[in-house]
Amino acid sequence: TRSPVTVTVTGAAGQIGYALLFRIASGQLIGPDTPINLRLLEIPQAVKAAEGTAMELTDCAFPLLRSIEVTDDTRRAFEGTNIALLVGARPRTQGMERGDLLEANGGIFKPQGEAINANAADDVRVLVVGNPANTNALIAQAHAPDVPAERFTAMTRLDHNRALAQLAIKLGVGVDEIRRLAIWGNHSATQYPDLFHAEVGGKIAAEQVERQWMSDEFIPTVAKRGAAIIEARGASSAASAANAAIDHVHTWVNGTAEGDWTSAGVVSDGSYGVPEGLISSFPVTARDGRYEIVRGLDIDEFSRPRIDASVQELVDERETVRGLGLV
Numbered sequence: 440t441r442s443p444v445t446v447t448v449t450g451a452a453g454q455i456g457y458a459l460l461f462r463i464a465s466g467q468l469i470g471p472d473t474p475i476n477l478r479l480l481e482i483p484q485a486v487k488a489a490e491g492t493a494m495e496l497t498d499c500a501f502p503l504l505r506s507i508e509v510t511d512d513t514r515r516a517f518e519g520t521n522i523a524l525l526v527g528a529r530p531r532t533q534g535m536e537r538g539d540l541l542e543a544n545g546g547i548f549k550p551q552g553e554a555i556n557a558n559a560a561d562d563v564r565v566l567v568v569g570n571p572a573n574t575n576a577l578i579a580q581a582h583a584p585d586v587p588a589e590r591f592t593a594m595t596r597l598d599h600n601r602a603l604a605q606l607a608i609k610l611g612v613g614v615d616e617i618r619r620l621a622i623w624g625n626h627s628a629t630q631y632p633d634l635f636h637a638e639v640g641g642k643i644a645a646e647q648v649e650r651q652w653m654s655d656e657f658i659p660t661v662a663k664r665g666a667a668i669i670e671a672r673g674a675s676s677a678a679s680a681a682n683a684a685i686d687h688v689h690t691w692v693n694g695t696a697e698g699d700w701t702s703a704g705v706v707s708d709g710s711y712g713v714p715e716g717l718i719s720s721f722p723v724t725a726r727d728g729r730y731e732i733v734r735g736l737d738i739d740e741f742s743r744p745r746i747d748a749s750v751q752e753l754v755d756e757r758e759t760v761r762g763l764g765l766v
């Protein structure tokens with residue numbers, strides 16, 4: 440066994456938290472021989488519920504689970520943290536403007552960024568799941584000047600997985616036969632799932648489907664899947680979101696397969712016309728514990744305006760949080 444890893448989960452009493460924690464504790468986040476110390480952060484009124492989940496985690500007698508601590512103290516929650524999963528966020532309520540939502544989330548992600556900066560382990564890696572994930576990640580990152588910016592990421596892996604599954608169904612292949620799919624931009628309805636570099640059976644996926652299916656079915660199905668699940672299930676997607684969070688961190692730590700890539704919201708270095716500093720989804724490889732943007736792809740005429748529109752939304756969100764003094 441290796442040395443233990445401290446994993447902090449915020450919003451631990453929420454429904455994603457409930458689907459996530461048992462998988463972390465069973466060893467699926469990092470690997471089967473890394474012991475886990477869990478820290479669960481909740482707001483005071485949800486601490487009791489999180490303690491209930493902690494009791495169940497104890498009752499699983501997971502061999503790798505070394506400790507569980509529940510707290511409502513942000514500073515304590517991130518003390519010595521190696522992996523921070525920021526799941527808790529302020530949900531959009533009816534009649535709430537986007538600016539209000541970003542402001543409310545600023546009140547959560549600014550202190551969390553500060554606490555990570557002050558207390559986390561030197562190798563801390565942060566994944567933001569709570570929406571609006573890209574801009575929440577930007578806010579946290581802006582308040583952690585001593586942590587390399589690349590350690591702050593936002594989750595678009597669920598969008599990636601949804602796109603893989605829809606394409607596999609369309610072509611009648613297994614998801615394991617698809618390589619090099621990519622989600623670009625914001626984790627929102629404007630996101631762009633790109634099939635022009637994706638390969639199925641060694642051939643480009645975009646050439647194996649009709650253009651109209653791509654624009655009228657595939658892209659909207661992937662982008663609006665969250666709403667479709669709420670409609671069907673009567674509750675938002677939780678297990679699939681938790682699964683994607685596990686995938687995101689597992690890949691970050693263990694790497695992508697040779698010749699393949701995945702999708703993650705990472706800090707832009709200006710590649711592909713995405714303004715530097717924005718946290719945008721890109722095709723990424725992972726190696727030696729680092730996500731790297733895939734370089735040198737040609738962006739075709741179908742993709743360019745779609746990527747630009749999603750990136751513009753990120754620019755607008757950054758302007759809004761700048762106006763609020765949050766970044």
Ligand code: NDP
Nearest residue numbers: 449450452453454455480481485527528569570675676680
């Ligand atoms: P969930 O666990 O269902 O969701 C948590 C966050 O994940 C939301 O912001 C949600 O965004 C987001 N999310 C991202 N991707 C997805 C997806 N594919 N499907 C669904 N959600 C997604 O919310 P709950 O309300 O059940 O739980 C939230 C918990 O967070 C509560 O227990 C609350 O007390 C806690 N909280 C903790 C804080 C802290 O620790 N400091 C701060 C704020 C809240 P969206 O709603 O837009 O779908």
